[in-house]
Amino acid sequence: MKSNDIQIIAILLGFVVNLVGTYLTSGLLILVYFNAKGISLDNSKDVIYSDNFILSLLIFSGLAWSMLGGYICARTAKKSHYFNAATIGIIGIAMSSYSYVMGDPSPSWYKTIALTCEIPITLLGVKLAMAKNSGHQ
Template sequence: MVEQKSGRKFHFLGVLLGVAVDNLGTLVSTAVFGSLYFGNSPVSEQDVNALYSNTGLILLFLVIGLFWSFLGGYVAARVAKRAEYFNAACIGVIGAAIGFDSMLRNTGVPLWYELVGFFAIVPVSLLGGYLALKRNKTRL
C-alpha cells in the first residue's frame, strides 16, 4: 500500500517553537545589550532617546533581532520537516505583524529602523527555512 503524504502545511509546534526562539532570543539579547549600555543606573526617557539616536547601537539591535528571526525560521522549518518555506514564512509574518503594531503605537523607535525590520524579517526568516530544508534533504 502506498502511503499518502499529508496535505497539511502548517506545523503548529514548529511555528510555536520558532516564534519562541525569535521573540525570547530578541528579548534576552536586547536586555543584555541594554543593561551593558545603561549599566545599573536608572533609565530615563532622555536616556532611551539617546539610545535611539545612536545609529551604530540601533543597527546592532537590528542585526541581532534579524539573526533571531533567521534562527526562528530555521527552527520552525526544521521541526516541521514539511513545507519548510511556509512554516519559516509564518515566523516572518508574525514578526512583521509585531513590528507593524510597534509602528502604529509610535514607540519612539526611528521609522527607518522599523521599516527595515518590517521589510527584511520575512526574507530573513525564509533564509532560515532554506537552510533547514537543505539540512533536512542532506539527512535523507
C-alpha cells in the same frame, strides 16, 4: 495548501525562539552598552532611539534571531517548511506594525529594515535548514 500542512508546534517553537531570543539579547546589549558608556537606564529610551550604533546592534541581533526561528521551524516542521516559517515572519511584521502605529519612536530606517527584512531573513533560516537536511541524507 491543506490545513494539515500548517505545523502549529513548529511555528510556535520558531516564534518563541525568535521572540525570547530577541528580547533577551536586546536587554543584554542595552545593559552592556549603557554600562560601557556610563549611561543611566533612567533616560534609556532617549538614548536608544537617538544612537544609530545601538539601534544597528539591536536590528542585527533581532534579525539573527528571526533567521534562527525560521531554521528551527523548518527543522521541526514535517512539511511546508517555507510556508510555516513565513508565518513566523508575518506574525513578526504584524507585531512590529502594531508597535509602530502605537507610537514607537524608532527612526524610519530602523522600521524599514525591520519590516522589509523579517520574512526574507526568516526564509533564509529555512534555506539553511533545508541545506543541512539535504547534506545528511
